[in-house]
Amino acid sequence: MNPDLAIVGAGPAGCTLACLLTQRGFKVLVYDDAKRPELLVGESLVPATVPVMRRLGIEERVAAFSQYKPGVSFLHRHGTRIDFNFGPIAGALPTYAYNIPRPQFDDLLKTRAEELGVSFVTHRAELVKGDNADRELQLSTASLAAAGLTDHPKFVIDATGRARHSARVLGIGADKGERADVAYFAHFENFHHDFEPQGQVVITILDHGWSWRIPLPGRLSVGIVVHKDAARTYGDTPEERLDHALRTEPMLKEHAEGARRITPVMTYTNYQLISERGHGPGWAACGDAFGFVDPMLSPGLFMALESARLMDEHVFAKGPAVLDSPAAMSAGFAAAELELRDWHRSWRDLIRHFYDGGIFSLYETGTNFSKRFAGWPGIGWLERHMTRHIASMASGAFTRRRYSQELVKFMRKHMLRECRAPEEYAVRPQI
Numbered sequence: 001m002n003p004d005l006a007i008v009g010a011g012p013a014g015c016t017l018a019c020l021l022t023q024r025g026f027k028v029l030v031y032d033d034a035k036r037p038e039l040l041v042g043e044s045l046v047p048a049t050v051p052v053m054r055r056l057g058i059e060e061r062v063a064a065f066s067q068y069k070p071g072v073s074f075l076h077r078h079g080t081r082i083d084f085n086f087g088p089i090a091g092a093l094p095t096y097a098y099n100i101p102r103p104q105f106d107d108l109l110k111t112r113a114e115e116l117g118v119s120f121v122t123h124r125a126e127l128v129k130g131d132n133a134d135r136e137l138q139l140s141t142a143s144l145a146a147a148g149l150t151d152h153p154k155f156v157i158d159a160t161g162r163a164r165h166s167a168r169v170l171g172i173g174a175d176k177g178e179r180a181d182v183a184y185f186a187h188f189e190n191f192h193h194d195f196e197p198q199g200q201v202v203i204t205i206l207d208h209g210w211s212w213r214i215p216l217p218g219r220l221s222v223g224i225v226v227h228k229d230a231a232r233t234y235g236d237t238p239e240e241r242l243d244h245a246l247r248t249e250p251m252l253k254e255h256a257e258g259a260r261r262i263t264p265v266m267t268y269t270n271y272q273l274i275s276e277r278g279h280g281p282g283w284a285a286c287g288d289a290f291g292f293v294d295p296m297l298s299p300g301l302f303m304a305l306e307s308a309r310l311m312d313e314h315v316f317a318k319g320p321a322v323l324d325s326p327a328a329m330s331a332g333f334a335a336a337e338l339e340l341r342d343w344h345r346s347w348r349d350l351i352r353h354f355y356d357g358g359i360f361s362l363y364e365t366g367t368n369f370s371k372r373f374a375g376w377p378g379i380g381w382l383e384r385h386m387t388r389h390i391a392s393m394a395s396g397a398f399t400r401r402r403y404s405q406e407l408v409k410f411m412r413k414h415m416l417r418e419c420r421a422p423e424e425y426a427v428r429p430q431i
């Protein structure tokens with residue numbers, strides 16, 4: 001039987017949307033190109049992913065193969081250390097997240113979708129320009145045939161991730177981010193990581209970039225994100241470049257001594273992209289296919305799940321009949337896209353405070369104030385208030401809250417005292 005709707009891409013965005021739609025009575029077919037490299041980025045999650053896992057009924061299964069993540073620590077090359085734990089977000093969200101082996105997480109989402117009744121076809125789908133005004137984009141004849149379809153589904157979702165299949169076919173441009181970084185990463189054994197509490201993700205701010213350490217069961221994921229000109233000076237191959245950073249960066253080399261790389265090194269470039277348009281007659285883009293801001297603070301997986309959730313809330317909650325109402329579909333997607341853009345802008349602004357050094361200057365100011373005015377009324381409250389808002393923004397709870405956003409801007413503008421200037425803390429944009 002022909003599906004109501006086809007989703008291209010069985011990653012987190014595609015499978016989450018498939019689950020939500022099937023729960024609402026839609027007949028859904030997902031095209032899965034079955035590409036699950038041994039390694040995939042997207043291993044460190046924010047707490048805002050947990051409510052979606054619960055809604056899909058998979059949290060216990062995720063917990064069984066993942067590492068509990070209590071927070072994130074930032075270590076700066078100047079010696080400043082900021083420990084965020086998710087405790088202060090109690091009441092807004094679960095006070096933890098997970099570090100996930102990505103291929104297993106994607107497999108679980110697919111299994112869950114199958115349990116709920118989603119159909120899958122193993123095929124790298126091709127989207128082409130539509131042949132009538134109600135269908136700006138459609139599956140190619142070969143892709144229809146690969147799934148045994150005799151007619152076009154009423155709607156197509158592009159969940160192809162950074163392939164951005166719909167944008168490429170329709171020539172839709174993108175708002176590119178301000179950084180020109182490249183990321184290299186791999187999994188290691190015997191990498192020295194005795195960080196407490198267990199599961200804490202560690203971000204190290206280096207001279208021309210930053211590095212992540214994400215504890216996973218039995219291994220450590222280690223990545224560097226550096227300006228591409230700097231990367232060229234590290235060696236010719238991805239292996240040489242990652243190896244060079246781990247041998248020479250003062251903040252990494254003592255931890256890396258004796259470590260054994262147990263996977264190939266993966267490379268990611270040009271990932272800061274937000275599409276100028278995310279939907280049209282007969283189609284919409286979900287997850288990275290619509291946009292991705294930056295890996296600092298790990299918003300990607302959450303945004304993939306959230307974009308599926310927003311489409312569900314604004315469009316598909318009306319039930320399968322909505323597919324016969326182009327006006328309702330268009331209005332719903334416009335509303336979902338408005339929210340998505342606000343999410344992306346909010347993450348981008350927050351992440352910028354980390355790249356440009358402002359968060360570190362604020363933290364240093366706060367620490368100095370607390371020492372100098374220890375015991376003064378209000379000082380402890382102010383520190384807790386700031387910490388709660390920054391932790392809540394980074395967890396996905398208050399990311400879009402105007403009050404939290406303005407609070408950080410106000411404090412940066414008026415309260416920085418007796419600290420290094422943000423420029424000294426900044427990740428340098430280029431060499």
Ligand SMILES: Cc1cc2nc3c(=O)[nH]c(=O)nc-3n(C[C@H](O)[C@H](O)[C@H](O)COP(=O)(O)OP(=O)(O)OC[C@H]3O[C@@H](n4cnc5c(N)ncnc54)[C@H](O)[C@@H]3O)c2cc1C
Pocket residue numbers: 008009010011012013014031032033034035041042043044045046123124125126159160161162163165183268271286287288289292295298299300301302304
């Ligand atoms: C350097 C770096 C580090 C990152 N670290 C993190 C992190 O720590 N935490 C985090 O949350 N996020 C992180 N991200 C982002 C995260 O990986 C993505 O946001 C997330 O994977 C998006 O999910 P998605 O489902 O939209 O796309 P994807 O995960 O890319 O899934 C798309 C799927 O579609 C398939 N596909 C593509 N074309 C076709 C086709 N034509 N037919 C059929 N299937 C197709 C692909 O094979 C894939 O399975 C990072 C990103 C980068 C670049």
